[in-house]
Structures are given as C-alpha cells and as structure tokens.
Amino acid sequence: MNEPVAEARPSRADKTTSMREAIAAHVADGDTVCLEGFTHLIPTAAGHEIIRQGFRDLTIARMTADVVTDQLIAGDCVSRLISSFVGNSTAGSLGELRRRVEAGALRFDEYSHHGMICRYLAGAQRLPFHPLRSYAGSDVPSVNPEIQQVTSPYPGPGGEPERIYVVPPLNPDVTIIHAQRADRAGNTQIWGLTGIQAEAVYAARRAIVVVEEVVPDEVIRSDPNRTVVPAHAVDAVVVCPGGAHPAFAQGYYDRDGEFYREWSRISADPRRLRDWLDEWVRGTADHGDYLARLGEERWAGLSVGEAWSEPVNYGRRL
Template structure:
C-alpha cells in the first residue's frame, strides 16, 4: 500500500481545513506555540471562530484584535509572565469594542476535556475543582455521583475541535510527528479533533523517524496536513531549535495597550507579509542571534534488532 504524502503549504492547509464559525484549537504549552498558523488564519480573514487554548497568550490577543475570534475557551489568561493581554482585557472588562464570550477552565480541566474527546468519552472526572469558585462561574463544570459509592466528583465535557493546529520540531512527509521538550496536551488535542494540521521546523526522511520511534508523539494516521514552517513558533520557543524571544513578549504589553498601535502591528507584521519566511526576514538578524541555542545532545539508545 502506498502511503499518502501529507506535506502542504501553510496557506493551502488553512484554506482547506479552517472555515468561518469553526471551533479551532491552537495548542502549545509555553513551547511550540503555532504562531505562524494563527497569523495565516488572520491573514485569510476567518471570522466567528471559537478559539481553544490553554494559556491564551499573545496569539489569542492578536487573533481577537483581528476580529477572528467570537468565543474563547481557555485556562490561565497570561502573556507568558511578561505583562497583560490588553485586547483580551478590553473585551472582557469593558466590552470594547465588543464583548468576548469566554468559557474558563483550569489547565487540567482543559486537558481533561481534550482527553475525553480523544477517548471517545462524553465527559471526564477530576478532583481539582474542590474548593474552587470556577464551578460557580462556569455551568459546564458539573458534579456527578460516584457509581461506586464514593463522594460526588466534578466532571468537564469533552472538547472536540473541528480543527487542531500544533507545532513540532520535525515530521516525515507522511505526517509522523516527533517532538521533545514540553509537549503539553499536543497529542490529546490532535486526537480530540476532526482534522489536524501540524507545522514543523523540519521535514525529515522516514528513516530518521523510524530510528527513534518513541519521539513520535503524533502518528501519521492522526494528521491531515504537515507543513514545513521554520520559525513557525516565534516568539515562543522550540526546544533545540531556538529560545523564547523574551524581548518580544515584553514589548507586547505596550503594543496591546493601545488599540491603534496593536492594529498597526497587525497591519505591518501579519497582513503586511505574505508568509512566515517573509516575517522572519523582516525580523532581520536580531531574531536568530537573540534566540540562538547551543547544542545539547541527548544520549543515544540502542533499540536493537533481531539478527536471525
């Protein structure tokens, strides 16, 4: 059987799989955040999306400001510990320029929602809401009786995005995706979704993937499109490739604080460039120099093979 090649251009993948009104998850837990894909969604003018994201940092602020997002399903609202998300705050605190619908969970609550959908379950139990006021604020967090006679337990509903987008270090052309470092909920959110797009720093030969199969966090059967997109996680980081651009994160607070300045940034850095390669070229020499990482190799392992 001939395996299908799943490599696509980012613009083509977004155009095919992301439609107005969809529920879209862009995951990456501080690490491997798919900024390039988020920018392409903005560039293509998508509207009325429900954005799902643990820690809705700068990419959420940018997509909301661009008018792409109608509803945010999220946990832990933060700008990478570097300041405020002022567009999110304007929408929630002052309904300026219009309100944003928000459905809030804890990190583990979001993870459990993805896990439920990935497992084909309607909901998932967890104990971490004991003593929290989130169940009072979010009616989707409910209690059920323990069928085995224990105390009631909180549950969260399954979350199955129409499309999930994640970033990773590498994949082969068939869509076997390898990642290392903080992997967050990458595997669960891909399996939870109806479609999955993965952007990667590098497309490698199948033999590279086969040589270290335990790093294949997302296998080909769960992936619809794999996109070669070096620098696709900037300004977040990719373990072993580049560090986080902390200066960019610090700069975002004053940028997002003023709506006119924020929209000028979008005009210049998203609408004003055709793709991620042009975005990186516009960053100039500052970017690779500021976020370069030194080599730190993992020790090799011997998987062994049968001799006869």
C-alpha cells in the same frame, strides 16, 4: 462539537503543503480551532495565517491563552475563547483580550489547566465527560455552567456515593500544533515539553502539524518513541522554520523575551495594536516575510547551542 470524527487519514500519503493552503483547506468561519503547545512549540505562524485569511466567528481553544490568542482576537477572528491561564507569559497582560472580555464582546469559558486537559482527554476517548477532583473548594464552577457535578456510581471514602465534578469533551473542528519535525506522511516528533498536543489532535476532526523541518522516514523510524502524533491522525504537514516565534522550539531557537515585553506595550494601545497587525501580519506574505522583517541580527540572538541526547540501542536480529 461532540459528533464522531472522520475516519483515519491515509497514513503513508505525502501530506506536505503550504501554510496558506493548509489553513484554507481545514479552517472555516465558525469553526472551533484548537491551538496547542505548552511554553514552547506554540503555533504562532498558523495563527497569523488565520488572520491573513480573515476567518470570523471562531472559537479558539488553547490551554494557555497568550500572545497569539491576543493577536487572533485583535484580528477580529474570535467570538469565543476556551482557556485556563490567560496572560503574556510573565511579561504582562493581554490588552485586547482584556478589553473585549470586560466589554462583554468576547465569550470566555474558563477552566483550570487540569480541566482543559480533562476536556481533551474526554474528546480524544469519545467519553461523555471526564471526572476531576480539583474543583472542590474552587470558585471556577460558579463562572462556568459547563462544569457540572454528578453522583459517582461507586462508594466513596466514607462508603457512600460521592458527588464529583465533571467537564464535557472538547472535539475541535481542527487542531493545529507546532512540532520539531515530521516525515511527509505526518509522523510527528516532539521533545522537551510535550504538553497536551497528542490528545488535542486525537480529539479533533482535522489536524494540521506545523514543523521546523521534514525529515526522511528512516530518521523517524530510528527513534520511534519520540513520535508523539502518528501519521494516521494528521491531515496536513506544513514546513515553517521559526513558526513558533516569539515562543521557542526546543533545540532550534530560544524564547524572544524582548518580544513579550514589547507586546505588553503594543497590546495596551488599540491603535498601536491595529498598526502592528497591519504591518507584521496582514502586511506580510507569509511567515518567511515576517522573519525577514524581524531581522537577521535579532534572529541570530535567539540561536541555541547543542545539548545532544544520548542514543539508545533498540536492538536488532543478527
């Protein structure tokens, strides 16, 4: 998965499309699919659409494998997982992921958080590997043969060349991220925790950006420093309000802690998990249908108040 990526996408074209069309056009069986978003802005709705369309034999790359990863695995979409932290976000375990790893039915390539970041950085920069010191004294290299050691060409602290750990680049076939807003061309703005989304997009051959809203060009241009992913790196823009649920989207809605607690009980029971997928994912037409089933009262309970950032003066010629 380390061949050069395609040429830059047309920057000013209108790339808005439906979730169904974006997933069908840019995901294929056997692909390496990156789903990134750290704590908030998790591309849950995109994961559900992958399940609806029945893709198989995917490699999922996600720095923090959580509920949407568990759902994709339970949906029989995934044969390999590349991740670091694995868990149900302080609320418990991921039942299906655990069962398949323990049964030897899912390949799990384990890294640290920093190891995953370095893989995306190497992929985005087209480097053959990325060095890091944090595996010294760790057991992680013993369970992942892709974590190697090389001899530095430069003298170390003692004057002699040192041995240092390296990780390989990660170049997904497609990266999918969720964000607060973008224009129709794909200039994408994120605030709050920004995670590793930009690097994951740059590392990929194709990129889908799912947003809470599409805004006019002048809104994006009025605050350019908030643009984390530029249009030339984006293939498709999907408008999907609430698409990160049960995660939160900073400034739009809160984290659904009740759902995370429910998921521990759902995923612990394979039959209950299959029934949940049939009802809430395969049994829904799209994410709007999913939110309708969730109910207005529950969604209203996730609303957030206002906490505006102060404007800045970029200056202009008089």
